[in-house]
Amino acid sequence: MGSASHFSAASISMPAYKPWPLPYYLDPQTLAVDAFISFILAILFAVLVNAEGQALVATLLGDRRPGAKDRHHYIAFLHLDVLGTLCFLVGGFGWAKPLDIDASKFPRPFLYTVLARSAGPVANLLLANIAASIVALMRWFGATPLVFEMVMGVNVTMAVYNILPLPPLAAGEILIRLLPPQAAWLLRRLGPFALLGLALLDRLTPGGVISPYLNPWVHMIYRYILGS
Amino acid sequence: MADKVPAKAWVVTFAGTAVNLCLGILYAWSVWAKALINEKMVGQPMTGINEGWHYLSNAQASMPFSICVLVFALFMIPGGRIQDKFGPKVGAITGGLFLAAGCIISGLAKSYAGLIIGFGILGGIGMGIGYAAPTPAALKWFGPHRRGLIAGLVVGGYGGAALYISPLANYLIKNGITYSFVWLGIFFAIVVIIAGSLLAWPEPGYVPPAPPVKPGMAPAAPVGTAIDWAPSEMVKTWQFYALMLMFIGTTQSGLMVIANAAKLMAETAKANPEVAAMAWLLPSFGGAVNAIGRVGTGLYSDKIGRSNAYALNCIVSALFLFLTPFIIASGNVYLLFLSLGIAYWQYGGGLALMPSFTADFFGPKNLGMNYGLVFIGWGLGFFMARIAGTIRDVYGSFDYAFYLSGLVLIIAVVICWVTKRPIHAKE
Numbered sequence: 001m002g003s004a005s006h007f008s009a010a011s012i013s014m015p016a017y018k019p020w021p022l023p024y025y026l027d028p029q030t031l032a033v034d035a036f037i038s039f040i041l042a043i044l045f046a047v048l049v050n051a052e053g054q055a056l057v058a059t060l061l062g063d064r065r066p067g068a069k070d071r072h073h074y075i076a077f078l079h080l081d082v083l084g085t086l087c088f089l090v091g092g093f094g095w096a097k098p099l100d101i102d103a104s105k106f107p108r109p110f111l112y113t114v115l116a117r118s119a120g121p122v123a124n125l126l127l128a129n130i131a132a133s134i135v136a137l138m139r140w141f142g143a144t145p146l147v148f149e150m151v152m153g154v155n156v157t158m159a160v161y162n163i164l165p166l167p168p169l170a171a172g173e174i175l176i177r178l179l180p181p182q183a184a185w186l187l188r189r190l191g192p193f194a195l196l197g198l199a200l201l202d203r204l205t206p207g208g209v210i211s212p213y214l215n216p217w218v219h220m221i222y223r224y225i226l227g228s
Numbered sequence: 229m230a231d232k233v234p235a236k237a238w239v240v241t242f243a244g245t246a247v248n249l250c251l252g253i254l255y256a257w258s259v260w261a262k263a264l265i266n267e268k269m270v271g272q273p274m275t276g277i278n279e280g281w282h283y284l285s286n287a288q289a290s291m292p293f294s295i296c297v298l299v300f301a302l303f304m305i306p307g308g309r310i311q312d313k314f315g316p317k318v319g320a321i322t323g324g325l326f327l328a329a330g331c332i333i334s335g336l337a338k339s340y341a342g343l344i345i346g347f348g349i350l351g352g353i354g355m356g357i358g359y360a361a362p363t364p365a366a367l368k369w370f371g372p373h374r375r376g377l378i379a380g381l382v383v384g385g386y387g388g389a390a391l392y393i394s395p396l397a398n399y400l401i402k403n404g405i406t407y408s409f410v411w412l413g414i415f416f417a418i419v420v421i422i423a424g425s426l427l428a429w430p431e432p433g434y435v436p437p438a439p440p441v442k443p444g445m446a447p448a449a450p451v452g453t454a455i456d457w458a459p460s461e462m463v464k465t466w467q468f469y470a471l472m473l474m475f476i477g478t479t480q481s482g483l484m485v486i487a488n489a490a491k492l493m494a495e496t497a498k499a500n501p502e503v504a505a506m507a508w509l510l511p512s513f514g515g516a517v518n519a520i521g522r523v524g525t526g527l528y529s530d531k532i533g534r535s536n537a538y539a540l541n542c543i544v545s546a547l548f549l550f551l552t553p554f555i556i557a558s559g560n561v562y563l564l565f566l567s568l569g570i571a572y573w574q575y576g577g578g579l580a581l582m583p584s585f586t587a588d589f590f591g592p593k594n595l596g597m598n599y600g601l602v603f604i605g606w607g608l609g610f611f612m613a614r615i616a617g618t619i620r621d622v623y624g625s626f627d628y629a630f631y632l633s634g635l636v637l638i639i640a641v642v643i644c645w646v647t648k649r650p651i652h653a654k655e
Contacts, residue, residue, distance in 0.1 A: 017286070017287040033340070033341040033344060033345075034288070034291045034295075034344055037295060037345075037348070037349065038291075038294075038295065041298045045302070048302075056463075059463075066460060073309075074305040074306075074600070074601070075306045075309070076302055077306075138290070140488075143290045143293075144286055144287035144291075145290070145294065146287060146290075146291065146294070147291065147294035147295055148294060151298070
């Protein structure tokens with residue numbers, strides 16, 4: 001065992017291979033089967049923990065639903081949302097099938113809604129941490145953890161983009177609790193389309209519209225989690 | 229109540245071991261990786277028996293393996309659902325056929341994409357669906373006093389696969405990469421169809437035999453629940469989280485030592501240069517002790533009780549973790565192997581104990597799904613393994629990581645002692 005194989009911050013920050021871009025965007029010109037499949041898998045994991053995280057916290061805080069079909073099944077495919085998945089493919093971020101949370105069951109409706117909705121991105125960051133553990137472990141063994149870096153990247157991206165104030169992203173769900181019922185209804189209907197449009201606009205505009213503001217956060221959190 | 233399990237119960241157990249022996253193919257990936265990697269000739273065609281294949285880079289070669297692990301994880305809980313709903317035959321055979329198809333496609337496609345789709349995706353689906361089937365099916369036949377041994381035997385199959393698939397694949401690969409994949413695929417299909425169709429649940433109303441009662445002694449108090457808890461009921465008990473913490477305990481110390489085994493060898497070699505010569509022994513030694521630890525721990529957990537077996541494993545392991553810094557300094561290779569062996573044993577034992585705990589606490593009926601949820605603790609155990617690396621960077625040695633890990637193990641033992649099975653509202 002030479003000193004080069006020792007686990008150190010230096011070996012973490014400088015992988016010996018070319019990492020995939022962060023956040024990952026589908027690009028028809030450079031589309032490759034390995035990156036594409038890793039991306040899809042990472043989306044499945046991100047959507048799964050996001051939705052189940054919200055469901056778990058909502059249940060613990062008082063919104064109990066014995067026999068509910070939309071939560072606690074831990075099957076990623078059933079959490080996929082059509083527009084949310086499309087948004088992942090277009091803009092690198094997206095959302096899970098919106099989880100129905102009944103705030104009237106909470107002793108403190110607004111505060112607990114904030115907690116339950118934030119649990120989604122928090123769960124994404126936790127998963128990114130687990131993936132980072134595997135990345136570190138694989139680098140110890142000299143293996144290439146590109147797939148797990150993808151899981152990290154997609155989860156961090158999803159967590160960060162949840163601060164966009166449009167439902168069904170977490171900040172949007174919190175925002176519509178503050179709006180009058182009419183506006184909330186309208187925003188809930190339009191939110192997903194607005195987000196998809198925003199993602200498309202961001203991709204088509206040179207330099208981007210929202211990504212210049214959010215991607216630095218993605219990079220910062222990603223580096224922090226990886227410990228470098 | 230019968231005092232002996234029917235012969236069918238043992239048939240199911242060993243059929244389960246056979247299914248797991250096939251599913252453990254993941255361990256043999258390195259054999260193919262070695263044949264495929266050539267950093268200097270990436271993308272160039274191979275010649276001879278491997279005509280049609282192209283050389284891969286290191287990064288490419290780890291891709292099918294990583295994807296397989298992720299797909300495996302994604303399908304494990306749906307796999308538990310399938311087994312709870314349609315029975316173990318459907319689960320095991322579906323899983324096995326996916327895996328077999330994956331191997332054959334990998335072989336015939338002769339390409340990087342074929343490996344990702346065949347070995348990675350189809351293989352991962354097969355393992356995820358199949359892994360959930362054998363253990364719960366076998367456990368349903370036995371009373372709680374036998375669960376440890378049975379779980380150990382069935383889960384041991386997965387670990388035991390490491391011992392035979394690598395040599396087998398090594399042998400087959402001499403006739404070409406395609407040949408090895410296709411024949412392993414056919415072999416798996418045959419074994420899984422035969423073994424899978426032997427898996428069965430007992431008839432409804434079957435009561436597993438109680439432990440034999442010695443004359444003059446009161447019958448033992450039942451250790452397991454008589455009620456089958458639904459997953460949604462289980463997640464509301466604090467005992468579920470206690471089990472998860474116990475899983476984190478065994479995983480973190482086991483993985484920390486396993487992940488750093490090569491480096492520990494290197495550090496010991498500083499005091500005693502002859503140690504380096506024995507490094508090649510480490511993987512097979514670890515694999516064997518890990519597999520034996522699963523069966524062994526299962527065996528004595530039936531005799532002395534689940535909690536006592538857990539405590540025994542963890543306390544001995546903690547003791548050696550506290551001693552490891554001194555062992556490294558001493559340069560004694562036998563003590564090092566002993567201390568590594570104990571960590572491997574404890575890690576394997578934990579993998580055998582946790583399904584039994586889950587069955588004792590929450591009943592066998594929904595074990596597939598319930599154990600899938602408890603298994604999240606294994607994923608979280610990775611955290612600690614990473615902290616060890618950070619501690620080494622900060623303090624320049626692993627010593628504090630070992631002390632911390634030992635401490636966590638002791639805490640896990642305390643949690644284990646205070647955790648008694650939950651009482652269902654209907655009991």
